[in-house]
Amino acid sequence: MDIQMIGTGSAFSKRYYNNNALVYTDDFTLLIDCGVTAPTSLHQLDKPLSEIDAILITHIHADHVGGLEEFAFRMKFQYDRKPVLYIADTLVQPIWENTLKGGLVQNEWQQLEDFFEVRPLQAGISTQLAAGLTVELMETPHILGKQSYSVYINDHFFYSADMRFNPDLLASLVQDRGCTVIFHDCQLQSPGVVHASLEELLTLPESIQERIWLVHYADDRDDYIGRTGKMLFLDQHQVYSMSELVRTNG
Numbered sequence: 001m002d003i004q005m006i007g008t009g010s011a012f013s014k015r016y017y018n019n020n021a022l023v024y025t026d027d028f029t030l031l032i033d034c035g036v037t038a039p040t041s042l043h044q045l046d047k048p049l050s051e052i053d054a055i056l057i058t059h060i061h062a063d064h065v066g067g068l069e070e071f072a073f074r075m076k077f078q079y080d081r082k083p084v085l086y087i088a089d090t091l092v093q094p095i096w097e098n099t100l101k102g103g104l105v106q107n108e109w110q111q112l113e114d115f116f117e118v119r120p121l122q123a124g125i126s127t128q129l130a131a132g133l134t135v136e137l138m139e140t141p142h143i144l145g146k147q148s149y150s151v152y153i154n155d156h157f158f159y160s161a162d163m164r165f166n167p168d169l170l171a172s173l174v175q176d177r178g179c180t181v182i183f184h185d186c187q188l189q190s191p192g193v194v195h196a197s198l199e200e201l202l203t204l205p206e207s208i209q210e211r212i213w214l215v216h217y218a219d220d221r222d223d224y225i226g227r228t229g230k231m232l233f234l235d236q237h238q239v240y241s242m243s244e245l246v247r248t249n250g
């Protein structure tokens with residue numbers, strides 16, 4: 001499995017785009033989140049929307065769902081296709097009512113299912129999306145009163161999406177579930193408030209830090225290179241194989 005962040009920036013980053021990912025297996029491509037900048041980034045990567053087999057959404061913020069209207073319209077008009085949409089069952093109604101309906105609704109199209117092949121996921125249950133690709137949504141804390149999910153991929157790769165600092169969860173993933181690679185959102189300046197801050201992440205034991213790749217960072221990230229303990233910044237648009245992301249032996 002390979003992974004390529006089409007963006008690694010924080011919600012308001014202008015340099016690194018929204019924190020969205022392409023996950024590749026031999027014959028399947030999954031887009032994790034589709035923010036405002038996703039269509040532009042995919043265009044720059046020369047990646048036609050038709051090559052994306054499914055989208056998975058973690059939560060409803062524009063840097064994670066703001067590109068879905070364009071995605072839906074272009075798939076319908078350019079390719080006459082409904083993209084497969086994996087989303088937590090709890091978010092199926094809100095993503096239509098609160099985010100997409102305003103732009104997408106017209107005479108004969110009145111519901112999410114008119115644009116997407118919707119496949120609701122239940123948190124805590126691992127689902128096989130394709131050969132060599134399983135995902136499990138984990139509800140994690142991000143914004144009070146808003147449901148948000150991280151993703152556990154292939155039972156060893158934790159993709160935080162957006163979450164507050166949660167050291168107990170990270171420790172349990174590593175100790176109890178054999179997690180080898182963590183992509184973690186990172187607010188460079190404290191306090192983190194709705195994300196883990198770099199300062200908080202630096203309090204983690206080295207055995208956890210060496211599994212962490214930092215994403216969802218602000219435009220001044222280069223000022224922090226060399227100041228991230230055992231953690232490393234992931235680069236936008238670079239394709240990483242899973243094996244090169246593992247930096248630990250145990």
Ligand SMILES: [Zn+2]
Pocket residue numbers: 010011019061063064161162216
């Ligand atoms: Zn975000």
Ligand SMILES: [Zn+2]
Pocket residue numbers: 059061142162
């Ligand atoms: Zn968010």
